[in-house]
Amino acid sequence: MSAVLDVVNPFDQTKVGSVELSEWDDVDAMLGVAHTLYRNRDGWLPAYKRIEILKETARQMSGRAEELALLIASEGGKPLIDARVEVTRAIDGVELCIHEIGQMSGREIPMDLTEAGSGRIAFTQREPIGVVVAASAFNHPLNLIVHQVAPAVAAGCPVIVKPALDTPLSCEAFVDMLHHAGLPKDWCSFAACQNDVAEKMIIDPRVGFFSFIGSARVGWMLRSKLAPGTRCALEHGGAAPVIVDETADLDAVIPLLTKGSFYHSGQVCVSVQRVYAPSGMVAEVAQKLADAAAALKVGDARDPNVDCGPLIRPTEVDRVEQWVDEAVQAGATVLAGGKRLGPTTYAPTVLLNPAAEARVSIAEIFGPVVCIYGYDTIADAFDAANGLDFAFQSAVFTKNLDTAMQAIQRLDATAVMVNDHTAFRVDWMPFAGRRQSGYNTGGIGYTIHDMTQDKIAVIQL
Incomplete structure (x- = not known):
């Protein structure tokens, strides 16, 4: 039987x-x-x-x-x-x-x-x-x-x-x-x-x-x-990078980043995980995203008012909790979330400037966690975005055509979204990961x- x-x-x-x-x-x-x-x-x-x-x-x-x-x-x-x-x-x-x-x-x-x-x-x-x-x-x-x-x-x-x-x-x-x-x-x-x-x-x-x-x-x-x-x-999967430049309209950017980061509680292969913003505005970007994350309702996915459901297994909540705790101990600042809400749920989390070697920076977390980093030059942002052994979809937010075209050329990804989040897809477009x-x-x-x-x-x- x-x-x-x-x-x-x-x-x-x-x-x-x-x-x-x-x-x-x-x-x-x-x-x-x-x-x-x-x-x-x-x-x-x-x-x-x-x-x-x-x-x-x-x-x-x-x-x-x-x-x-x-x-x-x-x-x-x-x-x-x-x-x-x-x-x-x-x-x-x-x-x-x-x-x-x-x-x-x-x-x-x-x-x-x-x-x-x-x-x-x-x-x-x-x-x-x-x-x-x-x-x-x-x-x-x-x-x-x-x-x-x-x-x-x-x-x-x-x-x-x-x-x-x-x-x-x-x-x-x-x-x-x-x-x-x-x-x-x-x-x-x-x-x-x-x-x-x-x-x-x-x-x-x-x-x-x-x-x-x-x-x-x-x-x-x-x-x-x-x-x-x-x-x-x-x-x-990957740890999808997003670059925000100084011309970006944050009122338009934040809702898109929120959706791309926390859709299905981050359990998406092209979920936004790493956001790079100019050093002079990184705190503002991070705080606005944290405010949006804090407003999301977490709970039973069958409730039509819920924005973020559970992780697929309780052990995944344990893993996400461990990765975030490690990042905080290594110097990351928690601006939203950073804690489990129950045996099967984890709060939508925004981390500011995790260490480059932290697991949240170098591996796919597959959970409701997004990391924000400051950069001094756009070239630094491209280098950081391209710095992992895997690559899938990426994004740039800018009103500058030169920056957009530079991102399309410089980002090592199979797709570069301009003024949209990394999890965007229609089913007739090519969809593929590079390298690992x-x-x-x-x-x-x-x-x-x-x-x-x-x-x-x-x-x-």
Whole structure:
């Protein structure tokens, strides 16, 4: 008999549901069936059928939008107002996959550029890459699944999805909707499983593409163990930097920094963590942000008036508390928060000038903590922003076009937001980490491209 995993609300630890855990024999069978489906080219799902399935899935999601939002808030602790936005984005993501199916086209390759190629015509087409295994994270329990699973369906790949064990219910609901929309069950399998089973699945040679969202330590380890030929995409995190210059309109800046810093209690891979402001105005920037942080309501994410919910596990509150305490002992000034509010919540926290070597300065805290630093020259700010081994999205606030263009050129990041926070994203833009922050590029269209491969046909006339 399969073990059953109880899923709890991270705020009060009450049970909100349960799922059956898959053992290796279950997953091995899933892989076998999925690999057989892929190898049987006559049985591949045609584009029109994939479009029909995804259209019906989006329709079902729209009809269950409030139910899905409450599920996100209940199992993941994301405030209801933000959970509703996540559902809307997830629906848009499915519809974007439908659009991208029509973009999966090849091109003519000119052959008569040399005498050796003359007398031939050639063209390419895109084919599914193989069985996709997707391992996901807890912080966007529906939208991340959509970003990993719906592109696989669009590309025509059989897919097995392993959700974060903290938040499997949204994933299970999405897979069920795909099945009810007409996707044969073997084309998308739900595999909630422990890490040892998941690793064995991921490194299996039957896997054509591995999609991972989670910690860098785990992601890079798994990549090193992939079977020869398995392609992958890794999405990790960072400690996103923001530069504020002396021309910035602080009345516009502070609300954006507040949202970017404390959205989902900082449990976002591109959450604002490091803010650099001119030495002459750093105290003002820090205090204004602290005032905004202090006004945020912390509590049960199911309460529509709550701005910041719990951290995903009580042990994460312990860790954040330890990191902040270390920073304060090393000289950081607490301007807001700096304390736990209960077993599962931590106050939105603003730290002024933590030490450069403090963990809050050099590692992703993944909690409701933002650090403010002073700088003397803009070049110093760029150097500090670029000083870590990982990089994802970054931002600059300025009214000076030269400064904006300089930031775009100088910041070592895959995205530079001008006059916006680092957590901004739309689902059709490229989304990727540099260096230790990730491998390959996310975004619906980019993911579908990675889950397909070119085939060329050359015809001698």
